[in-house]
Amino acid sequence: MSARSIYIGMYKITVVAALLLLLSTGDADAYGTLRCKGRIIDVGTSVAKVTALCGEPARRIVTQVPVRTATLNGFTRFAGFATSEQWIYDRGWGKFPAVLHFDHGKIQRIDYLPRRSGDK
Numbered sequence: 001m002s003a004r005s006i007y008i009g010m011y012k013i014t015v016v017a018a019l020l021l022l023l024s025t026g027d028a029d030a031y032g033t034l035r036c037k038g039r040i041i042d043v044g045t046s047v048a049k050v051t052a053l054c055g056e057p058a059r060r061i062v063t064q065v066p067v068r069t070a071t072l073n074g075f076t077r078f079a080g081f082a083t084s085e086q087w088i089y090d091r092g093w094g095k096f097p098a099v100l101h102f103d104h105g106k107i108q109r110i111d112y113l114p115r116r117s118g119d120k
Helices: 002-029 047-054
Strands: 034-037 039-041 059-070 078-090 097-104 106-112
Touching: 034 047, 039 047
Parallel strands: none
Antiparallel strands: 034 039, 059 078, 078 097, 097 106
């Protein structure tokens, strides 16, 4: 085996490793973050802290979601309702509106709308 073939083999391995590294970092910010008054808001932030830093949202959407639990014989039964909230913040001109998804009083996910929430 020549030195050239070893070099080419190592080059291919390096390129493949670099591509895998780039692809694996794609989900690092999957849930997003939001900046309010110079502070970072991210997943796990409480409702009280979001309200203190970002103020009241432009819009709130509250939904009741049915909750089911598993029984011993493998079936499920209705256990009640859970409240889920979505807060929409209009962040100003040139910035996409942010949607904060809350469950149990903490942010579960942050998304951005493709256009301003009031635009048609």
